[in-house]
Amino acid sequence: MADASQKGGSLAALPGAIGKLRASFYRRCMTTRRLFTTLFSESALDDPALLEQLAHSCRTLAVDDRAGRTWSKEKGYRGYTSYASLGDLPQRDPVFADLVRALNRHVAAFARECAFDLARPLKLDSLWVNVMKRGGVHSGHIHPHSVVSGTLYVEVPPGSGSLKLEDPRLAMLMAAPVRRPDASPDLQPFVYAEPTPGAIYLWESWLRHEVMPSDAKDARISISFNYR
Numbered sequence: 001m002a003d004a005s006q007k008g009g010s011l012a013a014l015p016g017a018i019g020k021l022r023a024s025f026y027r028r029c030m031t032t033r034r035l036f037t038t039l040f041s042e043s044a045l046d047d048p049a050l051l052e053q054l055a056h057s058c059r060t061l062a063v064d065d066r067a068g069r070t071w072s073k074e075k076g077y078r079g080y081t082s083y084a085s086l087g088d089l090p091q092r093d094p095v096f097a098d099l100v101r102a103l104n105r106h107v108a109a110f111a112r113e114c115a116f117d118l119a120r121p122l123k124l125d126s127l128w129v130n131v132m133k134r135g136g137v138h139s140g141h142i143h144p145h146s147v148v149s150g151t152l153y154v155e156v157p158p159g160s161g162s163l164k165l166e167d168p169r170l171a172m173l174m175a176a177p178v179r180r181p182d183a184s185p186d187l188q189p190f191v192y193a194e195p196t197p198g199a200i201y202l203w204e205s206w207l208r209h210e211v212m213p214s215d216a217k218d219a220r221i222s223i224s225f226n227y228r
Helices: 004-029 048-064 066-074 094-113
Strands: 040-044 079-081 124-132 138-141 148-155 163-166 190-193 199-204 209-211 220-227
Touching: 040 094, 040 190, 048 066, 048 079, 048 094, 048 124, 048 148, 048 220, 066 079, 094 124, 094 148, 094 199, 094 220
Parallel strands: none
Antiparallel strands: 040 199, 079 124, 124 220, 138 209, 148 199, 148 220, 163 190, 163 209
């Protein structure tokens, strides 16, 4: 027969054992679904020759586009962008027209992945060049009035900075605690994409994103665009 001390030890362990059984029961009976997926496409422009031609065209624009240089300086942009000065790059330079033909295929594939019910294929709405110097940054923003947005990275020297993607629900999380560092990427409030030359990133245009500061010695060259 067990003595009193043995009985006491067994009783003391009972709540823990019950808790483990209860947790095991809930794990077997509870179903957790992941809802409202945010898709982010990472592909590549598999054409080194076109990438080299785009780099040359972007650098030429950064020298020749006086209106773009003026706008960039007035807005405090560290480098050059054609965002507010040139809206016809595919008509102006056949190299950009070649790029658009390639982007059309990538965007169409992404649209299918998103299960968009489209009456017609998405079409390019705008496209612009970015030549960002050291210290350049682009604070958090979205792309209104578009469906799919993206960026092609033409030249990405070491230290160029990542693309920071923000959970669109952050404004509604209220008292939600922070996530553990080991949480999966789809549970993190921010995800950082590290570009390489030729990388094409696509996302739905409502997704808030930010270009992190560049610490590269050389300029980072990219081409951004919107489809709708």
